[in-house]
Amino acid sequence: MKRADVVELFTRLRELNPHPTTELAYTTPFELLVAVVLSAQATDVGVNKATKKLYPVANTPQAILELGEEGLKKYINTIGLFNAKAKNVIALCRLLVEQHHGEVPRTREALEALPGVGRKTANVMLNTAFGEPTIAVDTHIFRVANRTGLAPGKDVRAVEDKLEKVVPAEFKRDAHHWLILHGRYVCKARKPDCPHCPIRDLCRYKHKTVE
Structure with missing residues (x-):
């Protein structure tokens, strides 16, 4: 062209x-990160229905860790591949707490080191959460x-x-x-x-x- x-x-x-902007519902970079991880091979509408119930209960890495993998599954079991996604989100939250003080990192390298986060998800975060082109x-x-x-x-x-x-x-x-x-x-x-x-x-x- x-x-x-x-x-x-x-x-x-x-x-x-x-x-x-994105059609995923979120209010913080962490909420967006979880939503994007959940959205793989799923619709934004389906993810939003799940996070609408999840986030009022747990919307920080520590709070989701306290829910545990089985507890998290109860909120996201309407989303495709929810078992694998629950495992990734729990692992992701643990890494955020242990290595990033519970905050979402702002570099591609650190984002891609998180469980369940590949280049596409890192790009979404850098663009939508942090304003990078x-x-x-x-x-x-x-x-x-x-x-x-x-x-x-x-x-x-x-x-x-x-x-x-x-x-x-x-x-x-x-x-x-x-x-x-x-x-x-x-x-x-x-x-x-x-x-x-x-x-x-x-x-x-x-x-x-x-x-």
Whole structure:
């Protein structure tokens, strides 16, 4: 995609949604971290239903440790892979208490050292909790970047690296959210809503849907 088209693409997405953010419900960096870990292969809606019950009871590393793994499972058992996720969250909380005074670290290296936290989750935290211009490539962003021709790549890291190069600095802080929301609600996996797409004319996708 030409640079002028990239600028136009993000200009339009910004006009439609000037202040995008995650759809996960949270009030602290720790709440966001747990929500993101729980959201792997699960919907934000499903995670929010679980954390709405969990966080009033336990929303700090120490409080979740006191719940214990079995206690935590009672709150998150509606989420896919909840057994493995409960184990990771407990281990994550223990590490936060033992090594970070119960606070979420603000560096990629420290975040990725936490159980259940990979590069994508670290990018989400750096961007959404701490305001850094990182781009976390999930399935939605991977699809949109390839379909549109914005940043085609064979794997998520290739797409992330390309987005880092092609997204203009003024849009980088919010690009992650615009692309996720576009993929979730417009450029959907099975049938993209091309007729109502605000960037249809800029997109390189050959199989555009019609009314």
